[in-house]
Amino acid sequence: MRVLRSRSALLVGLVGCSAVLFLCLLASVRFGAARIGTWDVILAFVDYGGSEDDLIIRTLRVPRALIAALVGAALAVAGAIIQGLTRNPLSDPGILGIEAGAALAVVGSVFLLGASSLTTYALFAFVGAALAAVVVYGLGTLGGGMNPMKLVVAGAALAALLSSLTTAVLIFNQRTLEEIRFWLAGSVAGRDLGLLLQVLPYVSVGLLLAFALSRQITALTLGEDVATGLGQRTAWVKFFSVVAVVLLAGSAVAIAGPIGFVGLVVPHVARFFVGVDYRWILPYSALLGAVLLVSADIAARVVLRPQELPVGIMTALVGAPFFIYLARKRIKG
């Protein structure tokens, strides 16, 4: 079922998604551990009085909603690119071990170098993500390359290896564990707006790069030969696509920890609506990814109020069954 075909219909859909995202952001600001009435929420914006509620809204909930949206968009676009590059519906930065690589690099930098600022986190996250991406890419191409489904399994093994190394680092240092365990489960809680501004440039570059390459990625999904036949220098396209993935996934991990399955699920939903053209898949993925993570974060807060869950658990509980469904559907025994 491809509902939206004409250009205008796709544009309207995009506006619709933006509207939904806006509503989700509002809901994210409205609902939380402290019960604050809708009217007080509005007042916090238009008439800032400095009361406790106003503070909660402005310094906790608004940044949190925006960060969830940004991280969701980054992960979803990264996932869409990876699925296109590997022509593999089951991959995303989490499954292929790229997020685990970023997480290991961040934890290692905290432990070895005493890194504490998000800027250093982000740099190390990029390095870790890039190294993991190179390994996966090597497994997928060297010696004729691995069958795509095997590549997914290889990514899972790589992720297992990297996360046990992360655990090893944490065992050395209990204090690091205390600071980092919520982060490691994937969470957007307690980040302030400054952090958002710090990673915003990287995410923006990543998104722009992705959108700029969308036409070439569409050609690549038809096969390497087709892309070359269309006059593409595929090596460069792939290189810059991987750079975009590393920037997007690395920033997401630096700010929110490894959050799985957003990059897996969202591109499928986007493709369901818009078909195979990456010029539409990418913006839809960005918006829907933001919607997904913001709503998952709301759910993580209200399901067991006042206890809060890391949002990564919510996405895994939704995403992993979807992964199983895809594996069953795509591989006929």
Add this chain to the structure above:
Amino acid sequence: MRGRAVVRPWGGRVSVRLDPRSVVVFVLLGLAAFAGVVANVGVGEYPIAPLDVIRALFGIESGDGNYGFIVNVLRLPRALVAVLVGAALAVSGAVLQGLTRNDLAAPDIVGVNAGAGLAAVTLIVAFPSVSAVFLPPAAFGGALVVAVLLYLLAWRGSSSPTRLVLIGVGLSAVATALTTFMITFGDIYQVSQALVWLTGSVYGRSWERVLTLLPWLAVFMPLALLRFRHLNALGLGDEVATGLGARVELERGLLVLASVALAASAVATAGTIGFVGLMAPHIARKLVGPAHGGLLPVSAMTGGATVVLADLVGRTLFAPVEIPCGIVTAVVGAPFFLYLLYRTRKT
């Protein structure tokens, strides 16, 4: 059959055909495991020379009167747990690989261990005061649920090895997410314990834990080892196995049960030590070939030696900080797994 010795004890009512090569390999691996135990017991705050360890193990008095206590009460259970857990995981993996005719299947890869871990962590967090005796049955329950799901979702009516593993990866992800969910509620002390436990560690295991594990091994290890003929038959395909007179569904059910129970009791005792169930059968197959009569015991010994050596490495590499043996096995095993995947990359 060239080169096989046939043993007929009890007046020929039972006959066992022994492959000399398997026997030799088994004995050598046994010696390696024993050496691992001795070395493991000797290392620590209070180092003990290997000869003194052996003396103490056999109850022979030596120069220091404390040796007997340190070796037999404090340190031996840990080393024994390592060997037993390794053997259980390895046999569990060998049986699963044989049944699914899939090189990549192992309880740690397809999520059975994760299911056992989830059940055990849930029990620990929900009832912190519960006795360790209840951990194996709980872990067994969790592992069984995953195994049944795996069977329903992937195995039944499907012959694609990759699909089985992929769905196992998905099930692992669900179980791991739920485990993290449980951990988030625990207090920090419990959590760091749980983290160590989840990566697989034999730290501080006492005789009590050995005794909790033993009955499970005593029941399910023979169940797996003695059914090697059925496992061989099932490996030829359901039709052939039926033709050879095996009751396919019953035998398969029993073997799955044994495999799951062995993995679960290992996880309940020492946490999720990864990749042993995958690696050990492969090493054993290289050593003695694919027939399960020799493969299963040799796998068990390989697994036991692997975990006890991994624990030794983990304890000595960054002493005084201890690395859980599960991390050591993951660092060795994950590249091995990647190599296996890469070698069969086209299929």
